[in-house]
Amino acid sequence: MTVNDPGTHLPGPRLHLGPEAPLRLDCGVDLSPVTIAYQTYGRLNADKSNAILICHALTGDQYIADPNPLTGKPGWWLQLVGPGRVFDTDRYFLICSNVLGGCMGTTGPSSTNPATGAPWGLTFPVITVGDMVRAQVRLIDHLGIDQLFCVIGGSMGGMQVLEWAAHYPHRVFSAIPIATAARHSAQNIAFGEVGRQAIISDPDWCQGDYLVQGRQPNAGLAVARMAAHITYLSEAALHRKFGRNLQGRSLTYGFDADFQVESYLRHQGSSFVERFDANSYLYITRAMDYFDLAADHGGALANAFRGTRVRFCIVSFSSDWLFPTCESRAVVQALNAVAANVSFVEVESDKGHDAFLLDEPEFHATLRGFLTGAAEHRGLPRGTGR
Amino acid sequence: MSRRDNRAGAGIRVDLQLIADMISPGARVLDIGCGEGTLLDHLNRSKQVDGRGIELSMAGVRAAVAQGLSVIQGDADTDLKDYPPGAFDYVVLSQTLQATREPRHVLEQMLRIGRHAIVSFPNFGHWRVRLSLLRHGRMPVTETLTYQWHDTPNIHLCTISDFHVLCAELGIVIERAISLNANGRPRYDASGRFANLLGEQAVFLLRRAGPKAD
Numbered sequence: 001m002t003v004n005d006p007g008t009h010l011p012g013p014r015l016h017l018g019p020e021a022p023l024r025l026d027c028g029v030d031l032s033p034v035t036i037a038y039q040t041y042g043r044l045n046a047d048k049s050n051a052i053l054i055c056h057a058l059t060g061d062q063y064i065a066d067p068n069p070l071t072g073k074p075g076w077w078l079q080l081v082g083p084g085r086v087f088d089t090d091r092y093f094l095i096c097s098n099v100l101g102g103c104m105g106t107t108g109p110s111s112t113n114p115a116t117g118a119p120w121g122l123t124f125p126v127i128t129v130g131d132m133v134r135a136q137v138r139l140i141d142h143l144g145i146d147q148l149f150c151v152i153g154g155s156m157g158g159m160q161v162l163e164w165a166a167h168y169p170h171r172v173f174s175a176i177p178i179a180t181a182a183r184h185s186a187q188n189i190a191f192g193e194v195g196r197q198a199i200i201s202d203p204d205w206c207q208g209d210y211l212v213q214g215r216q217p218n219a220g221l222a223v224a225r226m227a228a229h230i231t232y233l234s235e236a237a238l239h240r241k242f243g244r245n246l247q248g249r250s251l252t253y254g255f256d257a258d259f260q261v262e263s264y265l266r267h268q269g270s271s272f273v274e275r276f277d278a279n280s281y282l283y284i285t286r287a288m289d290y291f292d293l294a295a296d297h298g299g300a301l302a303n304a305f306r307g308t309r310v311r312f313c314i315v316s317f318s319s320d321w322l323f324p325t326c327e328s329r330a331v332v333q334a335l336n337a338v339a340a341n342v343s344f345v346e347v348e349s350d351k352g353h354d355a356f357l358l359d360e361p362e363f364h365a366t367l368r369g370f371l372t373g374a375a376e377h378r379g380l381p382r383g384t385g386r
Numbered sequence: 387m388s389r390r391d392n393r394a395g396a397g398i399r400v401d402l403q404l405i406a407d408m409i410s411p412g413a414r415v416l417d418i419g420c421g422e423g424t425l426l427d428h429l430n431r432s433k434q435v436d437g438r439g440i441e442l443s444m445a446g447v448r449a450a451v452a453q454g455l456s457v458i459q460g461d462a463d464t465d466l467k468d469y470p471p472g473a474f475d476y477v478v479l480s481q482t483l484q485a486t487r488e489p490r491h492v493l494e495q496m497l498r499i500g501r502h503a504i505v506s507f508p509n510f511g512h513w514r515v516r517l518s519l520l521r522h523g524r525m526p527v528t529e530t531l532t533y534q535w536h537d538t539p540n541i542h543l544c545t546i547s548d549f550h551v552l553c554a555e556l557g558i559v560i561e562r563a564i565s566l567n568a569n570g571r572p573r574y575d576a577s578g579r580f581a582n583l584l585g586e587q588a589v590f591l592l593r594r595a596g597p598k599a600d
Contacts, residue, residue: 313451314458332458336465339414339473341436343451344458346444365452373454 007098007105010069012039012062014105015142023100023134029125033114036139037105038062038097041081042089048145050380052087053136054096055153055160058284059225059276061104062096070275076357086368091375091382092149099160100135101127101284103277110211110277122208127283129156129291133163140171147171149378150371154178154356155323156284159291162331165312166293166304174311174374176367179320179356181327182301182334183292188322191231192285195224199278208279221278222269229268234319234352294334301334308335311377312342313370315363317355343370398428401570401589405478405504408562408591409433413475416440416500418462419482423450430455438474440465463487466495474500481587483507485539490552497558497594506589509565511545511582529568530586546582553592562591 015036017023022032039062044051054064054077065081067074080086087094098106101124109124116123140148151164151172158180165175184192199205202220206213230238242261257263297303312335316328325346335342347363349355355363375382397403402425409415411433417426420439423446429435439457441447450457462479463486477500479492484507486492496503508530509515518526525535533540544552546565553560563576565585574581576588 311456332460333465333468336458336468337470339470341438341456342458343456344460345448345451346459347448348444362448366448369452369454376454 007037007103007108007110010037010105011066012037012105014038015139017138021138023131023138025125025131025134026128027125031107031125034100034107034135034138035105035111036097036100036107036135038095038139039064039066040096041065041087041094042092044093044143044145045380048143049147049149049378050091051093051095051140051143051145051148052150052152053140053148053164054087054094055136055151055157055164056096056099057153057155057157058228058288059272059281060157061102062098063104064094064096068275071271079359080364080367086364086371091380092371095139095143097136097139099132099156099284101132101280101287103280106135108277109208109279109283119211121211121279124279124283126286126290128287129159129163130167130296132287133160133167136160136164137168137171147173149380150174150176150374152176152178152367153180155180155353156288158323159288162293162304163291165308165310166297169305169308169310172310173378174313174370176313176315176370177328177331178315179317179323179328179353181323182294182304182331184289185327189289191228191322192289194227195285196282198223198227199282202278205278208282210278216273217278218270218273221273221276221281222266224281225272225276226265226269229265231322232352232354234321234350236319236350237352240350301330302337305335305338305340308338308340310340311374312340313366314342314344315356315366316346317349317351317353317360317363318346319350320353320355322353398424399570400572401506401566401587402428402480404564404566404570404572404589405480405506406432408502408504408589409435409476409478411435414438414473415476415478416469416474417478417480418466418496419479420450420455420457421446423453423455423457425478425480426450426455426457427453462492466492466499469499471498472501476500476502476504478504480504480506481508484541484543486542489542489544490556493552493558493592494556497592501593502561503558503592504589505549505592506587507544507549508540508587509546509582509585510543511547512586513583514586516583528586546576546585546588549588549590550577553590557595559593559595560590561593562589564589 017034019032022030064077065075083090098104101108109120113120151161153161158177161177199220202217204215205217245260294301314328316325332344345366414436417439426437440460447459477496515526565574565576565581565588568586
């Protein structure tokens with residue numbers, strides 16, 4: 001039924017939810033069938049108390065510590081995963097699933113609609129961050145885990161973490177939302193719209209029907225990525241990396257990539273289209289726009305966390321202007337209002353939003369300290385410390 | 387602001403130990419100006435408290451969180467209002483009251499969100515301070531007041547007597563009051579007659595007026 005789906009050939013286990021177990025979405029649609037592609041690392045202990053769910057960001061995937069099967073690049077959090085590392089695989093069991101609406105094996109707009117035998121395209125229902133988490137809940141149920149030891153993620157992954165803590169507090173022992181916010185700001189919705197319009201304006205997008213038409217809106221998707229990529233960096237990081245350095249020896253007095261920063265962005269755009277689906281980009285950015293945890297709780301963010309026993313560690317980065325520290329502070333204030341157990345660290349970094357994916361020793365020390373402290377409270381035995 | 391490092395042997399500083407002794411096991415504790423979390427860590431281990439901290443300096447916060455302590459970056463003057471009434475059994479403010487912009491407001495907030503408040507501060511009424519001002523006619527720099535007037539974070543210094551007056555004005559009940567020497571060793575009952583002259587610093591255990599909290 002889904003043999004021709006892009007993503008079907010990608011390695012890793014799958015959970016298939018059949019017609020008897022549809023996923024009820026926020027938009028009211030019962031989505032079925034649903035496939036969830038995921039990866040695990042480490043070993044689930046006997047009482048299933050050592051599981052960490054890692055939630056990936058907009059263009060991330062489940063291959064946190066494996067070479068990406070499409071690009072061959074190392075996993076996006078490889079440096080944190082392994083025996084003795086922050087996510088000690090001798091101690092914890094790591095789970096990461098491709099989000100609903102994605103294009104790396106989990107059901108999304110490029111999957112086949114069984115009713116038509118054709119890709120869903122724009123007939124795929126609009127999904128939310130809540131729907132993504134609903135799919136993850138099914139996966140955690142399937143794995144027989146009552147309570148996750150920790151849910152962690154950055155950016156859109158952090159939104160999922162907050163959603164987990166707010167809606168499934170009894171199933172989460174600790175939560176680490178990183179470089180994120182309880183709602184998408186007007187500026188972020190605006191950036192999302194630029195990306196979507198770039199895709200939609202590409203004639204090869206074909207009203208979302210490009211897979212059937214045998215075309216690819218690569219130009220539009222690449223521009224969307226280029227615009228977004230700027231928001232992941234910082235002025236200081238761009239200046240340090242490129243300054244006004246030229247590609248060649250002198251200006252060409254034309255519109256080729258004279259500056260190194262242009263060439264870099266073009267490369268970011270053209271390599272992105274090799275691994276990402278344009279319609280997935282539309283759906284997932286839309287889900288981020290719709291995210292507003294306070295609105296779901298009578299306009300008061302504190303209501304989302306009332307009575308929570310979850311241990312929180314909120315992390316922001318000083319140069320992140322996409323999800324600035326004030327957004328994290330708003331979450332901290334809401335958690336203080338219900339006297340929740342919360343730690344909050346702003347990591348000093350000039351690397352912008354992307355800092356959560358990079359080698360930031362202070363950030364990693366924070367994660368390690370918080371996880372170790374939480375593990376002590378949870379009574380998890382130490383890893384073998386190989 | 388950072389605490390001075392007068393340790394009692396291998397343990398924690400004597401004045402911090404004195405504060406710890408006032409806190410009952412398993413209590414909910416908020417340590418305002420917790421630094422790197424020395425007191426919180428001690429309370430976690432020795433009294434199994436449910437401990438939280440607020441610290442102004444991000445370096446202090448990062449060090450505390452990396453130890454597994456629940457600490458946020460925040461400001462005593464502005465951030466206590468976020469907490470609900472009665473959220474804690476003890477709210478601790480050690481050697482920081484004199485550095486707040488609105489000590490009176492901070493004290494009221496502490497006793498709104500906590501059943502008890504524990505406050506320690508350097509005593510500007512100590513005889514050395516008085517003598518120094520009298521003899522030299524300059525702002526005193528002593529073992530407990532180590533800054534020059536132009537770079538001190540201590541913008542609201544007070545004496546033990548001043549603090550008694552403020553507590554009376556605010557209707558705050560003083561449950562215990564201990565004056566200490568510069569090394570943090572307890573010397574006198576800080577409600578006693580000569581405490582304001584002989585105590586270099588003081589620790590007060592406070593509660594709201596009305597029915598006894600405990």
